[in-house]
Amino acid sequence: MPPAEPALAPAGDAQLIAAWQAGDERAAAELVRRHARAVARFLAGLGAPEADLDDLVQETFIRAFRAVASFRSQCQFRTWLLTIGGNALKDLGRRLARRRVVPLDERLESKDGDPHERTVAGETEDRLRHGLTRLPRMQREVFLLRAQQGLEYGEIAAALDTTPGAARVHYHHAVKRLKEWLQ
Amino acid sequence: MMHDADGVHDEALRQVARRLGAEAADRLDVERTAQAVVARLRAGDVPQRPPIRWMQPAWMRAAAVIVVMIGVGVVYRVLHPVAQPQVPQPDSVNVELAALRPSQLQDVIASLDQPVELTPTVHAGDAGVEDLSEPQLQSLLKAMED
Numbered sequence: 074m075p076p077a078e079p080a081l082a083p084a085g086d087a088q089l090i091a092a093w094q095a096g097d098e099r100a101a102a103e104l105v106r107r108h109a110r111a112v113a114r115f116l117a118g119l120g121a122p123e124a125d126l127d128d129l130v131q132e133t134f135i136r137a138f139r140a141v142a143s144f145r146s147q148c149q150f151r152t153w154l155l156t157i158g159g160n161a162l163k164d165l166g167r168r169l170a171r172r173r174v175v176p177l178d179e180r181l182e183s184k185d186g187d188p189h190e191r192t193v194a195g196e197t198e199d200r201l202r203h204g205l206t207r208l209p210r211m212q213r214e215v216f217l218l219r220a221q222q223g224l225e226y227g228e229i230a231a232a233l234d235t236t237p238g239a240a241r242v243h244y245h246h247a248v249k250r251l252k253e254w255l256q
Numbered sequence: 257m258m259h260d261a262d263g264v265h266d267e268a269l270r271q272v273a274r275r276l277g278a279e280a281a282d283r284l285d286v287e288r289t290a291q292a293v294v295a296r297l298r299a300g301d302v303p304q305r306p307p308i309r310w311m312q313p314a315w316m317r318a319a320a321v322i323v324v325m326i327g328v329g330v331v332y333r334v335l336h337p338v339a340q341p342q343v344p345q346p347d348s349v350n351v352e353l354a355a356l357r358p359s360q361l362q363d364v365i366a367s368l369d370q371p372v373e374l375t376p377t378v379h380a381g382d383a384g385v386e387d388l389s390e391p392q393l394q395s396l397l398k399a400m401e402d
Contacts, residue, residue: 101290101297102290105286109290110284110286113280114276114277123280127284127288134293198276205276217273217276220273
């Protein structure tokens with residue numbers, strides 16, 4: 074059994090990034106622990122197949138750590154990671170035929186709650202997931218960054234290299250179309 | 257809570273969006289992912305790039321094969337030059353060319369332009385009776401009779 078790594082003192086993302094740039098691998102691992110689930114959730118929302126989710130998350134962090142010198146704190150580190158993840162997913166989509174996971178079996182295997190309610194909720198998720206795949210990429214990412222990740226328009230605009238006003242318009246277009254499809 | 261005209265309000269949509277991918281993310285083994293990322297960074301892993309995919313038309317492949325074959329041929333000819341057949345020089349020309357005067361050199365060049373008579377000369381030592389022509393055979397018989 075390998076010896077346990079000494080724990081890192083609680084630090085902000087900026088401190089961890091600086092530590093990683095100075096060669097501290099524990100800082101890189103801590104950043105992964107801190108943001109991996111958010112990245113995975115975002116990627117799954119964008120339609121990433123669950124079978125590829127771990128690889129995509131890894132790829133996202135590898136790309137981020139390699140390009141971390143270009144991160145100028147124009148947005149939060151997590152937001153920057155999400156945009157990198159979106160690009161990694163787009164590249165995967167070019168390589169593979171898109172495969173969507175329909176987690177019906179997993180819903181039925183859930184531990185708590187009424188099975189009927191879980192199934193109905195799952196169907197809504199499936200319809201939303203399907204609706205998202207029909208949106209233009211910008212609308213899809215803006216919607217998820219806003220509705221799923223809870224980001225402000227300014228933050229979204231900085232991450233996607235657009236304006237807050239344009240991000241707001243993308244979001245409202247996305248919501249309008251998704252509502253139509255969810256009826 | 258604000259409801260819009262069609263009965264589906266933004267908050268409901270956001271709640272569904274927040275659940276989207278949550279189960280898949282919960283199943284992610286974060287610690288294993290962190291260790292894998294660190295291992296890849298340590299190994300100097302280069303981020304995957306999408307391979308450039310483009311269809312090669314058949315004629316482009318054929319052209320590429322032809323170009324390669326011509327190139328190989330050129331290289332082979334450079335490395336293995338074809339030996340030029342040696343033109344037999346007459347005995348009279350067997351002199352040092354450098355020592356010749358221009359006029360003599362012109363004579364030599366002119367002599368090289370003359371057609372070389374390639375009529376085989378038959379020597380008695382390296383030819384049998386069956387190799388002789390009829391007139392030669394008759395001459396030989398006549399000489400033997402004498």
